[in-house]
Every structure is written in structure tokens, then in C-alpha cells.
Amino acid sequence: MIATVVWGTGNVGRAAIRAVVAHPALELAGVLVHDPAKVGRDAGELGGLDRELGVPATGDVDAVLAARPRALVYAASGDIRPDEALADVVRAVRSGCVVVTPALYALYDPVSAPAEMRDAVLAAVAEGGGSLFVSGVDPGWANDVLPLLVSGLGSTVDGIRCQEVFDYSTYDQPDSVRYLVGMGQPMEYEPPMLAPTVPTMVWGGQLRLMARALGVELDDIRETLDRRALEETVTTRTMGTFDAGTQGAVRFEVQGIVDGEPRLVIEHVTRIHPSCAPDWPQPPNGAGAHRVVVEGRPRIEVTVEADDEGDNRAAGGNATAVGRLVGAVDWLAAAEPGLYDALDVPLRPAAGRLSGKRQ
Template sequence: MIATVVWGTGNVGRAAIRAVEAHPALKLADVIVHNPEKVGRDAGDLAGLGHGLGIAASDDVDAVLGAGPRAVVYAASGDIRPDEALADITRAVRSGAVVVTPALYALYDQRNAPAEFREPVLDAIADGGGSLFVSGVDPGWGNDVLPLLVSGLGTTIDAIRCQEIFDYSTYDQEDSVRNLVGMGLPMDHEPLMLAPSIPTMVWGGQIRLMARALGAELDDIRETVQRRALDTTVTTRTMGDFAAGTQGAVRFEVQGIVDGEPRIVIEHVTRIHASCAPDWPTPPDGGDGAHRVIIEGRPRIEVTVEATDEGENRSAGGNATAVGRLVGAIDWLVDAEPGLYDALDVPLRPAVGRLGRKQR
């Protein structure tokens, strides 16, 4: 059994605890938290399992890493603290652990990552013998392995489009929804996530990674952004009111330009309520979330994935599938040589030993 630590217990961390506990090759060893109110609480309680796991959450990073875990799922956010996240992750890698995380956007395409992100990780690997695999939580598989897999079913490929369609009204991360994405803020306010170059910073690595896999040479990476205001005030269960006239929906694209045309596109369509921008793409059944891959070519291929978790919550379902990809890679990474890996290196693997397995 591979002793595995989950670092962080937010939206991603809750799913990570459940995924580690369900994996037959892994054993949950510790949980690291930053919130003092979570210290000492049972991991099963923090993960919403409805029963204890006998693992008390700790804020003592030195003690947890000093115990020599073989793997760490780094589930703390890197959205507004990339330097701190990089420091935490290199610390875990230097301890000799295999680390999987969605937190460092710059390392989605690690071969072309900026030196200030790549070199500290490579130094930590050389010092401690650990490994790192970064894949997105939006989810990563929807912007790398799934479109690439589906592209292999086509005869000719004109363009690949990866869509995330998401209703934030059930999302439990108010700071990101309001301040990063700008939901509920005035239309003349430019939220950080939509500022020029930021979408490319976040998703450009996945564009480059897909281009590399397809043997395509990118001319450029471009961005488009559209925003819509709420017609009426709406109330959400987790975040309260969003006023009429404020931002209620966003649609943006990160476009990989090949031969002068957008050939590899990652598109996000996000709303705070289904009533806003109803003419934009929606999930097939009118639900609150879906991930879609469209291969334009011959034949035209369209694949839509909908996942739910924590009841009928599709935002949690997206997190859970992204976490499944990361946690499912741990035993492969443990057997591989120490190194810095990306989605083209790490195979997508079946759920060996988990068919019919009940979560304790």
C-alpha cells in the first residue's frame, strides 16, 4: 500500500480524500490543513463520507512530510498564490514523494514551462528523488487526453474544440467566483481571470500540449472574451445574492492558431444562473455542468461528459473526475523513474480493482 497524504480539504481536497480511500493500491496516511478550525477533525468528516477514517487532520507540515509518505495529493489552491503553492510542492517533492496536483497552471505543458517554475521542481527532484505530475481541475482530461483520444477516431481533422459549460450557482468557492471570475461585480470591472493574457497563462499550456501531441506547429495563441449582465437579481444557495446589472455570464476562448486559423480551442461558458445568456451553449439536459469535445472534420465527432458527486452537484463531479485522473496516476508514478511528468507522459488507466468496491 502506498502511503498517501492529501494536502488541502477544499473542493478538490474533499474529492481527493475519497479517491485515495477508494483506491486499492493507496492508503491515506495524513491530511494537511491550514484552517485552525479543521485541525484534529477526522478526514472522513472533512471529506463528507459520513463516517470516520481514523486520520486526524494536522497543520504540522514538517511532521507529516518527515514521516516519509510515498505520495502527496496537493489540493490547496494555486490560483492567487502560485509562489506559495510552488514552494509547498517542491518541499514535498524534495522529501522524496510523488506529488500530483492541479495547482500549477504553468506546468500543464511542463516541457515548455517558464524556467522560474520548471527549474525549482527539477532541482527538488534531483535533491530528493520525488516526482511531479500536474493536470488541470477544469478538468485536465477534458483538455488533453480525451480530445486527443477522440481525434484518433477521425479520418481528417479540421479543428478540436474543448468546452466547459458550468453554472457556478452551486459552487462552494465564493472568493474565486466573485473576485477572480467577476460574477456579481459591475460590468465595467475587469476581473483578474479575464484580464488580457491571463486565460492564456492558465490554459495555454494545454493548447501547446495538444499541439505537440498532434504534431502541429502553433502560429500563435489568441483569446476572445464575451460577458453578459444579469437581467434580474438571483439568489444562490452557497453564495447569496447576485444583483441585476452585474456580471452574470462569461464566455471566453483560448485559441491555438495553426496556419492562420483557430484549430485547437479551449472554450469556457460559465454562468451564475441558467437564465443568463440562454443563447450560449448549455448542457444537453439543461443541468448545471458538462464537458464537451467537438472534433470538426470527417467524420464530425462530439462527446459530452456529465459527472455528479456530493449529491447531484456537477461542479463537484467535475472536481472528482479531475482528482480521479491525478490519484489514479499515483501508483504508475511510484513505479516510474523520478521526474517531471505531463498528461502525455502519464497513461490514462482503467480503474483496476475498483469495480464494485465499496468505500469504507
Template sequence: MIATVVWGTGNVGRAAIRAVAAHPRLELAAVIVNNPEKVGRDAGELAGLDAALGVAATNDIAAVLAAGPRAVVYAASGDIRPDDALAEILRAIRAGAVVVTPALYPLYDHRSAPAEMREQVLEAIAAGGGSLFVSGVDPGWGNDVLPLLMSGLGSTVDGIRCQEIFDYTTYDQPDSVRWLVGMGQPMDYAPPMLAPGIPTMVWGGQIRLMARGLGVEVEEIREVVERRPLESTVATERMGKFEEGTQGAIRFEVQGLIGGEPRIVIEHVTRIHASCATDWPMPPTGEGAHRVIIEGRPRIEITVQATDEDGNHSAGGNATAVGRLVSAVDWLTDADPGLYDALDIPLRFGTLDRSQP
């Protein structure tokens, strides 16, 4: 069994604990938390499971890494603390662990990552013998392996569009939603996530990754952003009220230009309530969906909806992204130490739960 640590117990960490506990080759060795109120609580409770897992959460990072875990699922946020996230991930790699995480956006395609960041990771790998695989929570498979797999089903490919369409009514991450994305803020507020260059920093690597898989080079990455105000005050299940006239929806595209045209596009349509921007793409049901469209012959379109934690679509999206990361752990532990991306990791199949009828 591969001793595996889950670092963080938020939206992604809860799903990671469940995924590690269910994996036939992984053993949950420790859970690291930052909140002192979570210290000592059983991992099963923190993950929303009905049964205890016999692993108490701890904030003693040094002790956990000193025990020599073979793998770490780093599920702590890197949105507003990228430097801290990188430092903690490097610490785990230097301890000899295989690390999988969605937290370091520039490393989705490490070949195009900032040289300083990439060099730090490679130095940690050389020093400790660990590895790193970064894939997104958008989810990553929706912006790399799924569109590339679909591209091989037709005779010609003219373009690829990957969409994330979400309503955050039931989402439970107010800091990111209100401050980072700007929902509920005045329309003259500048959301950090939409600042020029930031969408490219976050999603540009996935554009380049898909281009590399298709055997082409991106000449330029262009950003297109739209914002809409709420037409009336709305109340959300977990984040309270959002006032009329404040930002209620955003739509942006990160476009990879090839031959001067946007041929590979990642598009996000995000609302705080279904009543806002109803003329923009909507999920077929519920709060969210991921869609991939292959323009070509034939034209192929697939929409994926995942639910978890009592039918929550945001939780379902997190769980599928985490599943991609956790399922790569055993392959990474068998591979040489290194810095890997989504094109390096082979498709991993699930395991049928034999306990079910």
C-alpha cells in the first residue's frame, strides 16, 4: 500500500480524503489541517463519510513529512496564497513524496511555466527524489485529456472549445467568489481573477497543453471578458445575499490563436444565480456542467455533469478533478522522479466496487 497524505480539508480536500480511502493501492497515512478546530478530528468526519477512518487530523507538518509518506495530495488553496502553496509543495517533494495538486496554475503545462518556478521544482525533485503532477479543478480533464481524446474520434478538427458553466448559488467559498471573482461587488470593482494576464496565467498552460497534444503551436493567447450586473437582489444557500446592481455573472474566454484565429478556447460562464445573464450558455440541469465541443467533421459535443455531497454540482466537479489526480498516484510512484503533466500520465481506469450488488 502507498502511504498517502491529504494536505487540506476544504472543498477539494474532502473529496481527496474520500478518493484516497477508496483507492485499492493507497492508504491514508495522515491529514494535515490549518484550522486548529479541526486538529484531532477523524478524517472520515472531515470528509463527510458515515464511518471513521482512524486517522486524526494534525497541523504538525514536520512530523507528517518526517514519517516519509510516499505521496501527498496537496489540496490546500493556491488561489490567494500561491507563494505559500509552492513552498509547502516543495517541502513535500524534498521529503521524497510524489505530490499531486491543482494549486499551482502555471505548472499545468510546466514547459511554459515561469523559469524561476520550474527551476525550484526541479531542484526539489533532484534533492529529495519526489515528483509533481499538477492538474486543474476546472476540472483538469475537461481541458486536456477529454478534448484530446474526443479530437481523435473525427476525421478533421477545426477547433476545440472547453466550457465550464456554473451557478455558484450553492457554492461554499465566499472569499473566492466575492473577492477573487467579484460576485456581489460594484461593477467598477476589478476582480483579481479577471485582471489582464491572470486568465492566461491560470488557463494558458492548458491551451498550450492541448496544442502540444494536437501537434501545433499557439501563436498568441488572447483574453475576452464580459460582466453582467444582477437585475434584482438574490439570496444564496451558503453565501447570503447579493445585491441588485452588483456583479452577478462573468463570461470570459482564453483563446489560443493558431493561424491568427481562435482555434483552442477555454470558456467560463459563471453566475451567482440562475436569473442573471440567461442569454449566456446554461447547464442542461442543476447548477453546473462541463462541455467540450470539437468543431470539425463530424462536429462532436459532449456535456458532463457530476454531483457529489448530496447532489452538489460544484462538489461533483471537484471530486472528478481530484479523482484524476489521486488515480495518478500509483503510476507516479512507479515512475522515475520528475515533473509531469497531463500528457505524461496515461489514462487510468476506475475500480469496480465489488461490495455493491
């Protein structure tokens, strides 16, 4: 069994605890938390399971890493603390851990990552013998392995579009939704996540990774952005009230330009209420979905819907992102130490997990 630690117990961390417990090759060896109120609470409770696991949460990073766990799922946020997240991950890799995380956007495609970031990880790998695999929480597989797999089913490919279409009213992360993305803010507010160049910083690596896999060169990466205001005040189940006249929907694209045309596109269409921007693309059932469209011959469209935590599409997206990461741990543990990407790490069947008995 591979002793595995989960660092963070928010939206991603809860799913990570469940995924580690369910995996037949992994053993939950520890849970790290930042909130003092969570210290001492059982991992089963923090992970939303209906039983205790006998693993109390701790805030003592030194003690957890000193116990030399083989793997670590870094589920703490990197959205507003990228430098701290990188320092945490490097520390864990240097201690010899196989680390999987969605927190470091620039390392979705290590080849194009800033040299100082890549070099810091590679130095930790050389010193401690650990490894790192980064895949997106939005979820990463929808912007790399799934479109690449589907592209291989056609005879010709004219372009690939990866869409996230979501109602954010079920997404229990108020700081990200209200302040990073700007939902409920005045229309003159400039959301940090939507500022020029930021979408490219976050999703550009996935475009470069797809281009590399497809054997094409990107001429450029461009961004488009559209925002809509709420026509009426709405109240959500998880995040309270959003006033009329404030931002209620966002649509943006990060476009990989090939031969002067946007051939590879990652598009997000997000709302705080389905009444806002009804003319924009809609999910099949109103809650949320991820969609891949391969234009060519034949035209192929694949839509993925995932539910978790009580029929919650946002939680389902987190869970599938975590499933990709946690499912890679045993492969990484058997591989040579290194810095890996989605083209390196295979997406494998859920061997030993069909019955779900470990849940």
C-alpha cells in the first residue's frame, strides 16, 4: 500500500480523501489542514464519508513529511497564493513524495513553464527523489487527454473546442466566484481571473500541450471576453444574494492560433443563475457539463456530466479532476522521479474499484 497524505480539505481536498480511501493501492496516511478548527477532526468527517477513518487532521507539516509518506495530494488552493503553493509542493517533492496537484497552473505544460518554476521543481526532484504531476481542476482531462483521445477517432481535424458550461450557484467557493471571477460585482469591477493575459497564464499550457501532442505549432494565443449583468436579483443556495445590475455571467475563450485561425480553443461559459445570458451555450440539464467538439470529418461532440455530494455538478467536476490525479499516484510511484505532464501519465481503468466497497 502506498502511504498517501491529503493536504487541504476544501472542495478538492474532500474529494481527494474519498478518492484515496477508495483506491486499492493507496492508504490514507495523513491529512493536513490550515484551519485550527479542523485540527483533530477525523478524515472521514472532513471527507464527507459516513464513517471515521482513524486519521485525525493535523496542521504540523514538518511531522507529516518527517514520517516519509510515499505520496501527497496537494489540494490547497493556488489561486490567490501561487508562491506559497509552489513552496509547499517543492518542499513535499524534496522530502521524496510523489505529489499530484491542480494548484500550479503554469506546470500543466512543464515544457513551456517559466524556467524558475520548472528549475525549482527539478532541483527538488534531484535532491529528494520525489515526482510531480499537475492537472487542472476545471477538470484537466477535459482540456488534454479527452480531446486528444477523441481527435484520434476522425479522419480529418479542422479544430478542437473544449467547453466548460456551468451554473456557479452550486459552487461552494465564494471568494473565487465573487472576487476572482467577479460574480455579483459591479460591471466596472475588473475580476483578477479575467484580466488580460491571466486566462492565458492559466489555460495556455493546456493549449500548448495539445498542440505538442497534435504536432502543430501555435502562432499565438489570443483571448476573448464577454460579460453580462443580472437583470433581476437572485438568491443562491450556497452563496447568498446577487443583485440586479451586477455581473451574472461570463464567457471567455483562450484560443490557440494555427495558420492564422483559432484551431484549438478552451472556452468557459459560467453563470450565477440560468436566467442570465440565455442565448449563450447551455448545459444539457441546466446545472453544468464539460463538452469537447472536434470539427472535421466526422464532426464529433462528447458531453460529460458528473455529479457528487448530493447531485452537485460543481462537486462532480472536482471529483473527476481529483480522480485523474489520485488515479495516477501508483503509476508515478513506480516510475522514475521526475516532472510529468498529462501526455506522460496514462489514463487507466479503475482497476479494483468497480464495487466501490472501500467507500
